[in-house]
Amino acid sequence: MGSTPSANLFKPLQEGDPVVVGGYRLVAVLGVGGMGKVYLSYTPGGRPLALKVIRPEFSEDPEFRRRFKQEVHAAQRVQGLYTAPVIDSDTDGAQPWLATAYVPGPSLAHAVAQHGGLPVRSVLLLTVGVAEALHVIHGAGIVHRDLKPANVLLAADGPRVIDFGIARAADATALTGTGVSVGTPAFMAPEQASAGTVTPATDVFALGQIAAFAAIGSPAYGDGSSHAVLYRIVHEDPDLSQLPAELVPLVTRCLTRDPAGRPSLAEIIELCHALSPIALRQGEDWLPQAVAGSITERLRLPEPARTPPPQPAVAPTPTEFSPPGAPYAPSGPPMSSAPTQSAPGVPRPVPPPGHPMPPRQGHPTPAPGYPTHSSPAPGYHTPPPVIHAPHPPSARQKRKRTGLIVAASVVGVVVVLGVVGSLLSDGDGKDKKIGANSPSSARSSGSSGGGTSGGGRHRADPKPxxxxxxxxxxxxxxxxxxxxxxxxxxxxxxxxxxxxxxxxxxxxxxxxxxxxxxxxxxxxxxxxxxxxxxxxxxxxxxxxxxxxxxxxxxxxxxxxxxxxxxxxxxxxxxxxxxxxxxxxxxxxxxxxxxxxxx
Known part of the structure; x- marks a missing residue:
C-alpha cells in the first residue's frame, strides 16, 4: 500500500472556511472531526500549527463553553515529550478554538488502514510512548477519556497523544445524547460504556485496546454497531487470537474489566521493557519504512501566505472568526491568563514585513503583545479629528428622550420589586403557603435562583x-x-x-x-x-x-x-x-x- 499523496493531506480552503482565526492566517484544511475542523497555520516565526475550530453546535452550549475553558487551561499545563502542546486558544469568542503544535505524522488509525498492523517492536515503543504521555496528562489532573487510534499520531521520534481532555467538555452536553459518555465505542472501557464512569484506569484500558489494534490491525472487540461492540466490551472477553504471543500478557492485563485490576502506567512501561529482547529506545527507525514514508509526505507543507488578505477601503469591526474574503482582523478577546507555550508578551501573528497592519474599528481589546492604547499601527497616519458644531435637540428628539426616561423608570421599579420579592422567597429552603407543594411552582422559581440575581448582585446561598x-x-x-x-x-x-x-x-x-x-x-x-x-x-x-x-x-x-x-x-x-x-x-x-x- 502506498502512502497518501501530500495533495490529499492539505486540502485547500473551501467556501465557508475562515481565512483568519484569532489572528492566524489559515493555509489548508487538515481534517474534520466530531467536534470541529482542523486547519494548518503558522506562528509569526514560521512554525506550523494545527488550529481546531469548534463546531457551532457545541459553541452554542453554555455548559460546553464552561468546561471547554477549564479543559484548555488544564491542557496548557501538559508539557510532555509525547504530547502535542497547546500553543494558543480562545475559549470566549463566537466560535472557540485552540492551536497545538503541528505533528508531521499519520494517525495510528490511518497508518494501520494503509499498511496493516505494526511489528512487535513498534507496538512496544508505541505503548511506552503513549503510557508516558498519559502519565503527564494524568499528572495535570486530566483523564483523556477518548484515547483511540485517531488521537495517536506517529511522528519520526515517537508517538504523540492529542485531544487530551477536550472530549470531557463535550461529555453530557445536549448534543451527546443520554446514557453514554463521549468516546469511541470500540475503545471505551466497560465502566465508561455502562455507567459513564471515567478514571485514569479508563485510559489504561484504552491503551490496551490501542496496543492490540496496532498489532492486529483491527479492534480487539470486533466491529459492528455501537450497541453490539459496547455489549461485548461489558460482558465478553476480547478476541486476542491474532495477537503476537509476547504481547498477550501486556494487553490482557490492560483489558481487565475491573479498573482496580489494571496495571499502573509505570508497570506498563516496565512490562514493555521486559518483553523486548533488545533495549527500547525511540529513534528514526521505530516505524516500518512504509509508515515512515507517510511522515515524509506530511513534511511537504504548503507555504505560508506571503501577502495579507485583501483590505477594503473601510475596514469592518474586527472579529475573531473571519469568513473568506473578509479583511485581516486579529483576535478580539485576549487569551486567558493561563500559561501557554508562548512567553508573555509574544504578539499574535502579524502580516509579513512590508505590509502594514490595517486599522481597527471600535477599539477592541488588543491581542497579547499589542499596546493597550489606541495608537495607530505603523505605516498609518492618524487623520485630524473632525469636529462638528453641536446642534440643539429638536422638539421631537426631546419627546423621545422623555419617553425613554419614563420607560427606564418603569423598568427600574419592576426590577426593584423583583429583587425584593426574591429576597422574601424561600430563604430557608422550605416552601411557603402559596404553591407550597407544587413542583411546577418550585421549579419555575429556579430562574431566580443561583448565586446571582438578574442584576448581577450576589445573594446568599439557600439553606439546605x-x-x-x-x-x-x-x-x-x-x-x-x-x-x-x-x-x-x-x-x-x-x-x-x-x-x-x-x-x-x-x-x-x-x-x-x-x-x-x-x-x-x-x-x-x-x-x-x-x-x-x-x-x-x-x-x-x-x-x-x-x-x-x-x-x-x-x-x-x-x-x-x-x-x-x-x-x-x-x-x-x-x-x-x-x-x-x-x-x-x-x-x-x-x-x-x-x-x-x-
Whole structure:
C-alpha cells in the first residue's frame, strides 16, 4: 500500500472556511472531526500549527463553553515529550478554538488502514510512548477519556497523544445524547460504556485496546454497531487470537474489566521493557519504512501566505472568526491568563514585513503583545479629528428622550420589586403557603435562583433541607422541587422526566441511579458532599451504577431547574423484598443556580 499523496493531506480552503482565526492566517484544511475542523497555520516565526475550530453546535452550549475553558487551561499545563502542546486558544469568542503544535505524522488509525498492523517492536515503543504521555496528562489532573487510534499520531521520534481532555467538555452536553459518555465505542472501557464512569484506569484500558489494534490491525472487540461492540466490551472477553504471543500478557492485563485490576502506567512501561529482547529506545527507525514514508509526505507543507488578505477601503469591526474574503482582523478577546507555550508578551501573528497592519474599528481589546492604547499601527497616519458644531435637540428628539426616561423608570421599579420579592422567597429552603407543594411552582422559581440575581448582585446561598430514608422504587422518579420529594412513577421506560430515577436494564444486568434533567457527580471517599463541592466538581455523568456505590457513598445531583442536592446511598432492597428499590438520603439546596435556558 502506498502512502497518501501530500495533495490529499492539505486540502485547500473551501467556501465557508475562515481565512483568519484569532489572528492566524489559515493555509489548508487538515481534517474534520466530531467536534470541529482542523486547519494548518503558522506562528509569526514560521512554525506550523494545527488550529481546531469548534463546531457551532457545541459553541452554542453554555455548559460546553464552561468546561471547554477549564479543559484548555488544564491542557496548557501538559508539557510532555509525547504530547502535542497547546500553543494558543480562545475559549470566549463566537466560535472557540485552540492551536497545538503541528505533528508531521499519520494517525495510528490511518497508518494501520494503509499498511496493516505494526511489528512487535513498534507496538512496544508505541505503548511506552503513549503510557508516558498519559502519565503527564494524568499528572495535570486530566483523564483523556477518548484515547483511540485517531488521537495517536506517529511522528519520526515517537508517538504523540492529542485531544487530551477536550472530549470531557463535550461529555453530557445536549448534543451527546443520554446514557453514554463521549468516546469511541470500540475503545471505551466497560465502566465508561455502562455507567459513564471515567478514571485514569479508563485510559489504561484504552491503551490496551490501542496496543492490540496496532498489532492486529483491527479492534480487539470486533466491529459492528455501537450497541453490539459496547455489549461485548461489558460482558465478553476480547478476541486476542491474532495477537503476537509476547504481547498477550501486556494487553490482557490492560483489558481487565475491573479498573482496580489494571496495571499502573509505570508497570506498563516496565512490562514493555521486559518483553523486548533488545533495549527500547525511540529513534528514526521505530516505524516500518512504509509508515515512515507517510511522515515524509506530511513534511511537504504548503507555504505560508506571503501577502495579507485583501483590505477594503473601510475596514469592518474586527472579529475573531473571519469568513473568506473578509479583511485581516486579529483576535478580539485576549487569551486567558493561563500559561501557554508562548512567553508573555509574544504578539499574535502579524502580516509579513512590508505590509502594514490595517486599522481597527471600535477599539477592541488588543491581542497579547499589542499596546493597550489606541495608537495607530505603523505605516498609518492618524487623520485630524473632525469636529462638528453641536446642534440643539429638536422638539421631537426631546419627546423621545422623555419617553425613554419614563420607560427606564418603569423598568427600574419592576426590577426593584423583583429583587425584593426574591429576597422574601424561600430563604430557608422550605416552601411557603402559596404553591407550597407544587413542583411546577418550585421549579419555575429556579430562574431566580443561583448565586446571582438578574442584576448581577450576589445573594446568599439557600439553606439546605434534609430528607432521610427516601425509598426510590425501580421505574420511579424524584423531583428535587417537591417538598418532600416523593417518588412518582415515570411516564415512560426512558425515565426522561425525572431529576433522579432508579432503573434496571435486565439484558445488561445493570442497575443504576440516573438523571434525565441534569448531571450527576460521583464523589470520592475523601470528599465531603456540600454545595461548594457540587459546584466545583466537573466529573459529570448521567447515571451511576449501583456496583460503584456502597453504604454512605455520596453523589451530587445538579438539576437543570437550578436545584442542587447531595444524595447519600443507603442500600438496595433485598432479594426477599416484594419490590425493587434503593434507599437514599437527600440534602437539597433549592434554586441554588440559574435554571438552564433562562
Amino acid at each position: 433541607v434534609s430528607y432521610k430514608g427516601v425509598d426510590l422504587t425501580e421505574g420511579y422518579k424524584i423531583m428535587l422541587a417537591d417538598s418532600p420529594p416523593r417518588p412518582a412513577e415515570s411516564e415512560d421506560a426512558a425515565y426522561d422526566d425525572g431529576d433522579l430515577y432508579f432503573g434496571v436494564v435486565r439484558f445488561l444486568d445493570e442497575a443504576s441511579i440516573g438523571t434525565a434533567n441534569g448531571k450527576l457527580i460521583l464523589l470520592n471517599n475523601t470528599q465531603k458532599g456540600s454545595l461548594e463541592t457540587c459546584r466545583t466538581e466537573t466529573r459529570y455523568a448521567e447515571k451511576v451504577n449501583l456496583d460503584q456505590l456502597s453504604n454512605g457513598s455520596e453523589f451530587c445531583v445538579l438539576s437543570d431547574a437550578g436545584h442542587v442536592a447531595v444524595a447519600t446511598y443507603r442500600g438496595r432492597s433485598g432479594e426477599n423484598d416484594p419490590g425493587s428499590y434503593v434507599t437514599i438520603d437527600l440534602q437539597i439546596w433549592r434554586n441554588a443556580e440559574e435554571a438552564k435556558g433562562n
